[in-house]
Amino acid sequence: MKGRSLPRRGLPAAGAALTALVSLAGLTGLAGCSSADASEDRPRLKVTGAFMPQPVGDMASGFLTVTNSGGAPDRLTSVTSDVADDVTIHETVDRRMRQVASFDVPADGELRLERGGSHLMFMGLKKSPKVGGQVSVELRFEKTGPIEVDLPVKEPTYHPTRH
Template identity: 40%
Template structure:
């Protein structure tokens, strides 16, 4: 009897899976976004940074305009150009492409941390896009002494 019910159950699952709310979530910039290899620099100082590869499977660019995390109220999008680290208003993840956030390049800057970030700790970030959509990323903290970053800040920070 069970073998005869299997096709019926499978068909029911298929029909019900199409019964989502169908809201605008399917048309947001965040809907085409994925993140891989997300990590944050472990530190006991008041500054750190987060890195990952953000990909975009959509046919339109996705523009990141902000980032938030529970670790601080001061998280910014940063670039490193000509050896200088500075905040930027946005970072674009090209349609059908990816954006590398890496030491010595574009990254998420975390300032005025409220607590230390320990190796192995899981940290959640929310990427905010210019259409108002958001995407949550969980990064694992790890020790990192390389790269050209100096997390002492600049006159602006």
């Protein structure tokens, strides 16, 4: 076997195939980089700190924070839940509450729905959520798909900054 060489036919075709494979891998790598860059130009939403104080009547409020780590803004446009006939979004300005059509979720920022400020409003409760239970909601956004969140039901006086 020593001193023998392999025939050369087929090597040019194999070399061409290898070159094409390397080129294709290089293009795929570039495409991966460009789509990673494009992902920075979209919203990336995460919901934290969600809760609902136990309601004392046929209405309830809900609070949470939506953090956007992406490079593009989004907008919370609606909320649904099977616990209420109607779930709306409200802002509070000068201690006055009013319904709004949507809330902005800024790029690299957050939307805070908290006591004394903007919040979810559940009207026409079908059942009265109790402490220790959970209320499921679906948050709908302008750009991002819906996000389902469970709001733990807390005592009526619960305030997260005091715990």
